[in-house]
Amino acid sequence: MKKTASSFWSSLWQLFFPPLCYSCGRVLQHYENTLCLQCEISLTESHFAPDKPNPMQQRLAEHVPVEFATALFLFYPQGKIEQLLYQLKYKGQEKLSAYFGCWAARELPPTLFRQCTAVIPMPLHTKRQRKRGYNQVQGFAEKWATDLGIPLRNDVVWRKKNTRQLASGKVKNRWEEVQDAFVLYPITEMSDNHWLLVDDVMTSGASLCACAKTLLQIPRSKISIVTIAYRK
Numbered sequence: 001m002k003k004t005a006s007s008f009w010s011s012l013w014q015l016f017f018p019p020l021c022y023s024c025g026r027v028l029q030h031y032e033n034t035l036c037l038q039c040e041i042s043l044t045e046s047h048f049a050p051d052k053p054n055p056m057q058q059r060l061a062e063h064v065p066v067e068f069a070t071a072l073f074l075f076y077p078q079g080k081i082e083q084l085l086y087q088l089k090y091k092g093q094e095k096l097s098a099y100f101g102c103w104a105a106r107e108l109p110p111t112l113f114r115q116c117t118a119v120i121p122m123p124l125h126t127k128r129q130r131k132r133g134y135n136q137v138q139g140f141a142e143k144w145a146t147d148l149g150i151p152l153r154n155d156v157v158w159r160k161k162n163t164r165q166l167a168s169g170k171v172k173n174r175w176e177e178v179q180d181a182f183v184l185y186p187i188t189e190m191s192d193n194h195w196l197l198v199d200d201v202m203t204s205g206a207s208l209c210a211c212a213k214t215l216l217q218i219p220r221s222k223i224s225i226v227t228i229a230y231r232k
């Protein structure tokens, strides 16, 4: 009886406040979730092949040894994925993070990362996380941890430096700015791990490389990387 009453109110709520597509704002059909099918189709998946090096992996490998790296989507300026990542980061649409995690679980076979032993969401500086209210990659990272059956670790590395965002002005040398931005937490028993570092978008790769280098200071560590999007 209780259930019937709650589904009645839920149906009534949806009648007056139907769920809308996070991208185009159109009313979602009962078979759609978060994005309408049209918007989903218009997103460009990277289709980086699992059996050969991809451009993202090659760019990262110039700076830091990575076991494997891939991204779910390709990022184009003014494209739909840029708009969605903006919603995720600056408009409180935290739900998109887990939504992309579910998409990645379907498209990127977990076997690619079966050697990984823990998932690390790219840490935000405390001030930025407090202002935003959440880490935008947490939901994406949680989905990876669940699918791979490995722990998600927020207690390994932290961001001590609140680096400027690329969008907020010209950054002369992003690489110099982030090189000492990350520090390991002073805990032991972290050796022999293959970390899966997770971020929202790879642009220059400077932040990812700086964080990966910090993690590689831990004895016998390996790194793989996955992001929601990759900017060519």
Ligand SMILES: [Zn+2]
Binding pocket: 021, 022, 023, 024, 025, 026, 035, 036, 037, 038, 039, 040
């Ligand atoms: Zn749409």
